[in-house]
Amino acid sequence: MQDAIGLDFGTTNSVVARVRADGQPHLVDFAAPEETSAVFRSALCFWEEDGLAYEAGPWAIADYLEYPQGSRFLQSFKSVAASATFEHASVFDKRFRFEELGKLFLAKLSAHAGGALATPPSRVVVGRPVHYAGARPDEALARQRYDAMFAGFGAEIHYVYEPLGAAFSYAARLEDSATILVADFGGGTSDFSVVRVAPPGSPKRCTPLGHAGIGIAGDQFDSRIVDKLVLPILGFGGLYRSFDKQLEIPRGYFADFSDWSRLALMRNRRTLEELRKLQRSALDPEAIGRMIAIIEQEQGYRLYDSVGQLKRALSRDDAADFHFDGEDVRIDATVTRAEFEGWIAADLARMKATVDRALAQAGVDESGIDRVFLTGGTSLIPSVRALFTQRFGEDRIASGGELTSIANGLALIGQEEDVAAWAV
Incomplete structure (x- = not known):
């Protein structure tokens, strides 16, 4: 041992x-x-x-x-x-x-x-x-x-x-014995493996047949919520003055803001100086001020927690309230599950295509899969689970x-x- x-x-x-x-x-x-x-x-x-x-x-x-x-x-x-x-x-x-x-x-x-x-x-x-x-x-x-x-x-x-x-x-x-499809949904990636499982006592219990993965998972779903509920009041899609022209505010700031791994890193002198300069020339300077306030006041985790609460509530209910109180920034909204599923529809389609790649690499189709094992917190989202129940049937789905x-x-x-x- x-x-x-x-x-x-x-x-x-x-x-x-x-x-x-x-x-x-x-x-x-x-x-x-x-x-x-x-x-x-x-x-x-x-x-x-x-x-x-x-x-x-x-x-x-x-x-x-x-x-x-x-x-x-x-x-x-x-x-x-x-x-x-x-x-x-x-x-x-x-x-x-x-x-x-x-x-x-x-x-x-x-x-x-x-x-x-x-x-x-x-x-x-x-x-x-x-x-x-x-x-x-x-x-x-x-x-x-x-x-x-x-x-x-x-x-x-x-x-x-x-x-x-x-x-x-x-x-x-x-x-x-069984041929199983494992779907692992994490925070940053969704990964799929097709594995042949031999009966208990066999010299080699598991034999991998094929794998595929994609960099879309829970954090990407979070960013969709931030895009829809938070970024619009922080200046996303807004304009700033540059000499005699009006230009759209660079989207890179918003891409970093909606990425949990990068939001905290925005609290540095160079980025904050750029944002303050942008605020002075923005047509809606208060919106940029709200972004600066969230970054300076280290409100990233509170925002993350509010987004997570909304996702969990929408996994149970058809509608849920989003609430974020970041001292200088307050957001209240009601979101339906149908709205959320519309926001992540393109991501779900890419997940489905990645499952196709795993099956193709393994040389099997839906009929060749005996069991589907769903794991990872994002697997609890109804529309994610539906990708597999609609395709393989509820009786072949396992989780835990x-x-x-x-x-x-x-x-x-x-x-x-x-x-x-x-x-x-």
């Missing part, structure tokens, strides 16, 4: 499972301000206190909420892992590369694990997306950054597609462990004799 850890480093949340003496993976519980949890938010909060201090996970959120204007809150930073345009995050007077942020995050994750990660494992199996987030993701760069980030474990590091980890977890439920199945499966893969056979 290998002393293995399965680590699902997610865009929104991270989960760790460790194999114990009974040979089974067990979720690692992390301390939190209110209660322990197996889910550790993938976030960092920095503040100045005799130098630079920081926290991660739910502690980062608690520290931010206590002192938002004196903090720098970073979330969804996994989204820039494969981005060549991301060089560093400016935090007060320091600059951090991606791998440095990752090391800081892992240090706090380990510190809050109640000693469960104090002893180095022999193997660490880390999940990675089939397709990294970003317009032109650089996989080699992401691998280089991941290697540097996880080197501190002092163990064998193996990278496995995240939906394959979920497949191993789901296979433990099956008593017969939306936030924990990948880590469990990665730890199971860590028990394989030749774990490198699963690695990518």
Whole structure:
């Protein structure tokens, strides 16, 4: 038996499972301000206190909420892992590369694990997306950054597609052979794997047949909400004066604002100076002032929380209220589920096309899929689930462990004799 850890480093949340003496993976519980949890938010909060201090996970959120204007809150930073345009995050007077942020995050994750990660494992199996987030993701760069980030474990590091980890977890439920489609919806990416599962006791339980992924998931849905409800009152589509002309305000500011991994990074001297200059020439200077206020007052997490509450409510109800109170900016709106589904319709179509690619690579069609396993928080959105119920039928759909199945499966893969056979 290998002393293995399965680590699902997610865009929104991270989960760790460790194999114990009974040979089974067990979720690692992390301390939190209110209660322990197996889910550790993938976030960092920095503040100045005799130098630079920081926290991660739910502690980062608690520290931010206590002192938002004196903090720098970073979330969804996994989204820039494969981005060549991301060089560093400016935090007060320091600059951090991606791998440095990752090391800081892992240090706090380990510190809050109640000693469960104090002893180095022999193997660490880390999940990675089939397709990294970003317009032109650089996989080699992401691998280089991941290697540097996880080197501190002092163990064998193996990278496995995240939906394959979920497949191993789901296979433990099956008593017969089956061909399964795993759909893993995270914060930054949606990934799909077709896997052949052999009967229990077989030398090789899971055989991957095909994979496909796309950089569209929960964060993209969030950006659609921000685009519709928030950006219009911040000057999106507005004009500014340039000599004797009136020009549209550059859209790059709004693209960064609606991206959780970049919103906090807008709080830097250069960007704020550009926005103040833009405010002086804008036809609606108050709108640009509202954007500056949200950035300066570190209201990014509060906005994220309001958007998340709306998404969760629309997963239950046909309509829900959106409420954001950012001190100098207040937004109240009612959104119907039909409206939200219209906002994300193009994204859903691209997800469907990505499923087609996974099936084609595996050489199967809908009739060749015995089970569909949906995992990840975004799988709870009705229109996302409908992509699969309409195509495969409700009786073939399974779900559960939306936030924990990948880590469990990665730890199971860590028990394989030749774990490198699963690695990518």
